[in-house]
Amino acid sequence: MSAATETIVLIGHGMVGQRFLEELAERGLTGATRVVVLCEEPRPAYDRVHLTTYFTGTSPEELSLLPEGFAERNGIELHVGDPAVAVDRAARVVTSRSGAAFRYDTLVLATGSYPFVPPVPGRDSEGCFVYRTIEDVRAIEAYARNRGTGVVVGGGLLGLEAAGALNGLGLATHVVEFNPRLMAIQVDEGGGAALRRTVEGMGLTVHTGVGGQEILANDAGEVTGMALSDGSVVEADLVVFSAGVRPRDELARAAGLAVGERGGVAVDERCRTSDPDVYAIGECALAADGMVYGLVAPGYDMAVTAAESIARGRDSATTFLGADTSTKLKLLGVDVASFGDAHGRAEGCLDVVYADSRSGVYKKLVIARDGTLLGGVLVGDADSYGLLRPLTGSVPPAAPEQLVLPAGLAPPTALGPSALPDDAVICNCHHVTKGVIRAAVADQGAATVPEVKTCTKAGTCCGSCLKVLGELVNDELAACGVAVDTGLCPCFSHTRQELYEIVRALRVTSYRALLDEHGREAARGGDGCDVCKPAVASIIASLAPAIGAGRHVLDGEQAALQDTNDHFLANLQRNGSYSVVPRVPGGEITPEGLIVIGEVARDFGLYTKITGGQRIDMFGARVDQLPLIWARLVEAGFESGHAYGKALRTVKSCVGSTWCRYGVQDSVRMAIDLELRYRGLRSPHKLKSAVSGCARECAEAMGKDFGVIATASGWNLYVGGNGGATPRHADLLAQDLSDAELVRLIDRFLMFYIRTADRLERTSVWLERIEGGLAHVQDVVVHDSLGICDDLEALMAAHVAGYRDEWADTLDDPEKLRRFISFVNAPDAPDPMVRFVAERDQIKPDLTVLIGPELPVRTLEGSGTP
Amino acid sequence: MTVLTGTTVQIETAEGRWLTVCGLADLTPGRGVAVLLPDGRQAAVFLDSAGRVHAIGNRDPFTGAGVLSRGLLGSTGNGGAPFVASPLLKQRFDLTTGACLDDPDPAMSVPVYATRRA
Ligand code: SRM
Numbered sequence: 002m003s004a005a006t007e008t009i010v011l012i013g014h015g016m017v018g019q020r021f022l023e024e025l026a027e028r029g030l031t032g033a034t035r036v037v038v039l040c041e042e043p044r045p046a047y048d049r050v051h052l053t054t055y056f057t058g059t060s061p062e063e064l065s066l067l068p069e070g071f072a073e074r075n076g077i078e079l080h081v082g083d084p085a086v087a088v089d090r091a092a093r094v095v096t097s098r099s100g101a102a103f104r105y106d107t108l109v110l111a112t113g114s115y116p117f118v119p120p121v122p123g124r125d126s127e128g129c130f131v132y133r134t135i136e137d138v139r140a141i142e143a144y145a146r147n148r149g150t151g152v153v154v155g156g157g158l159l160g161l162e163a164a165g166a167l168n169g170l171g172l173a174t175h176v177v178e179f180n181p182r183l184m185a186i187q188v189d190e191g192g193g194a195a196l197r198r199t200v201e202g203m204g205l206t207v208h209t210g211v212g213g214q215e216i217l218a219n220d221a222g223e224v225t226g227m228a229l230s231d232g233s234v235v236e237a238d239l240v241v242f243s244a245g246v247r248p249r250d251e252l253a254r255a256a257g258l259a260v261g262e263r264g265g266v267a268v269d270e271r272c273r274t275s276d277p278d279v280y281a282i283g284e285c286a287l288a289a290d291g292m293v294y295g296l297v298a299p300g301y302d303m304a305v306t307a308a309e310s311i312a313r314g315r316d317s318a319t320t321f322l323g324a325d326t327s328t329k330l331k332l333l334g335v336d337v338a339s340f341g342d343a344h345g346r347a348e349g350c351l352d353v354v355y356a357d358s359r360s361g362v363y364k365k366l367v368i369a370r371d372g373t374l375l376g377g378v379l380v381g382d383a384d385s386y387g388l389l390r391p392l393t394g395s396v397p398p399a400a401p402e403q404l405v406l407p408a409g410l411a412p413p414t415a416l417g418p419s420a421l422p423d424d425a426v427i428c429n430c431h432h433v434t435k436g437v438i439r440a441a442v443a444d445q446g447a448a449t450v451p452e453v454k455t456c457t458k459a460g461t462c463c464g465s466c467l468k469v470l471g472e473l474v475n476d477e478l479a480a481c482g483v484a485v486d487t488g489l490c491p492c493f494s495h496t497r498q499e500l501y502e503i504v505r506a507l508r509v510t511s512y513r514a515l516l517d518e519h520g521r522e523a524a525r526g527g528d529g530c531d532v533c534k535p536a537v538a539s540i541i542a543s544l545a546p547a548i549g550a551g552r553h554v555l556d557g558e559q560a561a562l563q564d565t566n567d568h569f570l571a572n573l574q575r576n577g578s579y580s581v582v583p584r585v586p587g588g589e590i591t592p593e594g595l596i597v598i599g600e601v602a603r604d605f606g607l608y609t610k611i612t613g614g615q616r617i618d619m620f621g622a623r624v625d626q627l628p629l630i631w632a633r634l635v636e637a638g639f640e641s642g643h644a645y646g647k648a649l650r651t652v653k654s655c656v657g658s659t660w661c662r663y664g665v666q667d668s669v670r671m672a673i674d675l676e677l678r679y680r681g682l683r684s685p686h687k688l689k690s691a692v693s694g695c696a697r698e699c700a701e702a703m704g705k706d707f708g709v710i711a712t713a714s715g716w717n718l719y720v721g722g723n724g725g726a727t728p729r730h731a732d733l734l735a736q737d738l739s740d741a742e743l744v745r746l747i748d749r750f751l752m753f754y755i756r757t758a759d760r761l762e763r764t765s766v767w768l769e770r771i772e773g774g775l776a777h778v779q780d781v782v783v784h785d786s787l788g789i790c791d792d793l794e795a796l797m798a799a800h801v802a803g804y805r806d807e808w809a810d811t812l813d814d815p816e817k818l819r820r821f822i823s824f825v826n827a828p829d830a831p832d833p834m835v836r837f838v839a840e841r842d843q844i845k846p847d848l849t850v851l852i853g854p855e856l857p858v859r860t861l862e863g864s865g866t867p
Numbered sequence: 868m869t870v871l872t873g874t875t876v877q878i879e880t881a882e883g884r885w886l887t888v889c890g891l892a893d894l895t896p897g898r899g900v901a902v903l904l905p906d907g908r909q910a911a912v913f914l915d916s917a918g919r920v921h922a923i924g925n926r927d928p929f930t931g932a933g934v935l936s937r938g939l940l941g942s943t944g945n946g947g948a949p950f951v952a953s954p955l956l957k958q959r960f961d962l963t964t965g966a967c968l969d970d971p972d973p974a975m976s977v978p979v980y981a982t983r984r985a
């Protein structure tokens with residue numbers, strides 16, 4: 002290396018060091034100068050912020066922040082595992098542990114912090130850890146194996162993260178905090194109390210207002226517990242210290258650079274130390290405002306400032322004068338956010354508080370006398386953080402009381418991102434304002450959140466701004482008058498209705514053919530997507546008899562298109578197990594039928610529950626048990642209840658005229674007839690029905706897609722009813738129908754809906770959306786105004802004639818049965834993630850195995866290798 | 868244990884060993900199968916419509932359940948790179964990088980395993 006080349010030496014390759022290198026590269030400095038990096042840890046920079054995800058399976062490689070080939074491409078000399086041990090400022094030389102010497106023109110310190118370990122006796126015992134590096138978490142993981150209890154010293158942000166990790170490792174976990182509340186820096190008393198309740202609710206033990214006095218150890222020097230300042234003792238096998246961090250300024254001190262009274266390398270607003278050729282950035286620096294920042298965003302700002310100063314010298318206009326310490330975190334699954342003057346320190350300010358201890362939600366806004374929002378604390382529900390933080394310093398456009406109310410209770414005037422001024426910072430991590438985001442959409446043509454992320458960097462760090470970002474992009478697109486694409490998905494520019502017509506008219510029986518011939522240009526030949534595959538599968542299934550496609554939803558290519566529930570003919574539950582729902586037409590079931598269901602559930606250890614659809618659901622079946630369970634059910638005469646399909650679910654009934662003193666028609670018989678007629682019918686969304694024996698309406702038919710209510714002279718048919726989140730009472734389609742008239746009208750109605758509805762559009766929404774509404778549907782299906790009724794009836798007749806039970810067919814077909822295995826290379830090994838615990842004499846999913854690290858339960862010997 | 872004939876599919880384990888997991892004929896284009904790894908973790912192996920085999924971690928980072936092998940494949944909207952949509956809450960994962968396409972949080976990505984035919 003020629004002596005003429007300028008040399009920049011960077012000490013410390015942590016998060017901020019890496020960002021600094023990227024900023025150098027962006028300014029073209031890496032080509033022109035020699036860049037040497039001394040990295041103490043055994044690996045290049047990684048994402049320390051997400052360190053805890055190591056315990057949930059993220060590998061060190063995945064945490065790496067060094068893009069592949071970055072150092073080589075930019076000619077950066079990276080010395081991994083070789084820390085700097087001395088700086089000679091007079092000679093401008095840095096010496097590393099391996100003895101290498103590097104002459105520098107500019108030196109940058111990015112040495113971060115070290116975890117502070119309080120000077121308690123016994124802190125060197127085996128089983129004491131800190132929580133800062135990948136080596137730390139690896140050591141904790143190894144030591145925690147086969148041990149029962151852990152203590153975390155420190156109830157701040159990092160302490161709670163460490164506690165969450167120990168809890169996830171299956172240790173009984175204690176948190177000891179010297180302050181009277183958890184996360185004392187970020188949240189106030191009320192927030193701390195809410196957090197504590199939630200943390201305790203997860204089974205952790207919290208000790209506040211006490212300090213650790215001594216670490217107790219056995220003869221072998223291994224931790225056995227911890228004595229606390231209140232005289233009590235917590236027995237424990239492992240201690241993690243997380244009592245704060247201290248800047249690593251030892252090199253700077255030894256080199257005679259100015260450091261702060263309480264540590265930190267003192268720097269000016271351009272991040273220069275007392276020697277103008279030496280910079281300090283990140284957690285090791287004491288910023289010009291007298292603060293040491295322990296967060297990554299201020300560190301990144303310093304990295305930019307230093308790079309800019311090195312590139313432009315005096316001309317640099319970028320300065321670092323202090324930073325916003327707003328944070329939003331998810332700790333142990335609880336959202337916690339604080340921003341601005343969270344503790345209400347400003348003169349004469351007022352608090353607006355919403356607290357609900359039952360749900361663990363606590364929200365406080367600090368408001369100045371003139372209504373200016375100064376800051377706030379959000380615990381348990383921090384959804385509004387993305388909007389509130391940028392509003393800090395201004396008078397919000399809605400009353401503060403409204404801003405803390407939960408979504409359901411807040412008036413619909415709820416404020417959106419349109420209320421923010423253009424200079425509001427939306428992404429705090431990368432300092433991106435609303436104006437910049439709007440410009441990216443309006444001027445640079447970014448039309449999606451991912452595109453905006455690439456061109457502005459917004460949303461690419463902690464992600465807490467993504468929700469607001471999405472809303473802003475949509476608002477801006479609408480403002481630019483961008484036409485909304487009505488296509489089904491990125492693969493098809495046609496609507497579902499158009500695809501139905503294409504499939505039908507051209508008798509297209511394969512998704513592949515439809516995609517390659519009718520898909521968008523860019524999608525042809527590809528894999529399609531998870532939106533159109535099930536939608537097309539449903540269209541082909543509804544038309545199967547008419548277009549000559551395979552009848553079974555798992556036939557050939559169709560199998561690959563189905564949503565997972567249809568693929569396994571069962572409903573996937575949160576832990577990966579399945580539920581089983583046999584059809585019970587009209588809700589009528591014999592004692593023998595009940596006994597069979599009871600026996601099957603008992604023999605396979607399933608949880609049973611009566612559903613809201615008048616039948617019985619059995620939960621907790623492993624995928625490999627499904628065929629065994631169904632073999633028993635089919636043998637006893639049961640068939641698939643299609644609880645998994647976008648298909649007819651149930652036709653509920655009331656007891657009707659057979660038993661009820663008010664009944665005027667046999668509602669049970671009609672419900673059974675209808676359920677058997679339409680069973681297996683695939684549709685854009687699920688279909689539900691009910692038949693009531695008189696106007697008292699005990700079967701709730703008016704809440705169904707098609708509901709039938711008995712009259713003295715026949716049946717009234719109602720359509721477009723819905724329960725769920727947006728209930729809708731059904732509209733009367735026709736009155737006093739005979740049995741045959743009723744069935745004919747329902748045939749036509751359903752087929753017209755299937756033909757014209759959008760994907761996942763219930764009849765209620767379809768009826769509101771379709772041009773002409775109810776009157777039009779009445780014209781078409783009652784008065785045959787389009788002359789298509791014969792056709793609609795023929796389609797339904799073909800469906801009814803072609804119906805076969807999917808489960809019986811599956812059991813008869815070894816090819817279809819092949820999918821019902823846990824592991825392709827170990828078909829007999831049950832999925833270790835599917836575990837249960839007892840509750841009220843039955844089972845429920847064991848969720849702890851899901852939150853914790855992936856369970857390596859059993860080893861596999863030889864299976865899978867031929 | 869079944870004896871595999873014809874082309875088999877292998878994936879590279881964390882220990883750098885090639886593990887035979889199934890026959891190519893066991894895979895359906897557009898769908899996946901779950902594989903139990905020697906260390907007790909799970910992988911999901913997929914065959915895309917172009918006939919390429921992909922393997923990622925089977926554990927859905929959003930729910931913790933071992934279900935990604937049961938998701939649907941797609942490729943549009945990801946620059947042609949294939950992805951799988953989780954069957955539980957529908958987040959999509961790039962099969963070549965393991966990144967979650969709906970959440971930039973690296974904690975929500977899944978491991979990727981090298982695959983080969985043998
Ligand atoms: C099991 C059951 C609850 C129960 O224990 O009673 C249930 C369970 C589910 N319902 Fe329901 N619903 C059940 C009766 C109902 C009812 C009552 C009824 O049918 O009379 C309603 C209101 C009526 C209605 O649909 O209009 C109902 C309205 C919903 C909705 C909202 C639909 C809407 O249009 O707003 C959803 C969400 C959706 O489909 O998008 C839903 C979705 C679900 C899903 C499928 C959610 C999911 O994707 O995992 C649940 C899974 C079922 C499973 O795994 O087996 N469930 N659900 C009931 C099964 C009935 C059956 O025998 O098939």
Ligand SMILES: Cc1cc2nc3c(=O)[nH]c(=O)nc-3n(C[C@H](O)[C@H](O)[C@H](O)COP(=O)(O)OP(=O)(O)OC[C@H]3O[C@@H](n4cnc5c(N)ncnc54)[C@H](O)[C@@H]3O)c2cc1C
Binds near residue numbers: 018039133298
């Ligand atoms: C578990 C955890 C969770 C966190 N969560 C968040 C969060 O949610 N939000 C947030 O903003 N921040 C968070 N932080 C803090 C964040 O990680 C730090 O602010 C950030 O890493 C600081 O970057 P840095 O480069 O200054 O220091 P570091 O990333 O610590 O890097 C400094 C590097 O310098 C090396 N070094 C030290 N001395 C020498 C030497 N003499 N020679 C060579 N190398 C040396 C060190 O080994 C280290 O690798 C978290 C930290 C931890 C530990």
Ligand code: SF4
Binds near residue numbers: 657665694699700
């Ligand atoms: S709807 Fe009428 S017939 Fe049916 S149970 Fe109720 S009161 Fe009796």
Ligand code: FES
Binds near residue numbers: 429431460466467
């Ligand atoms: S605020 Fe962190 S990524 Fe935008």
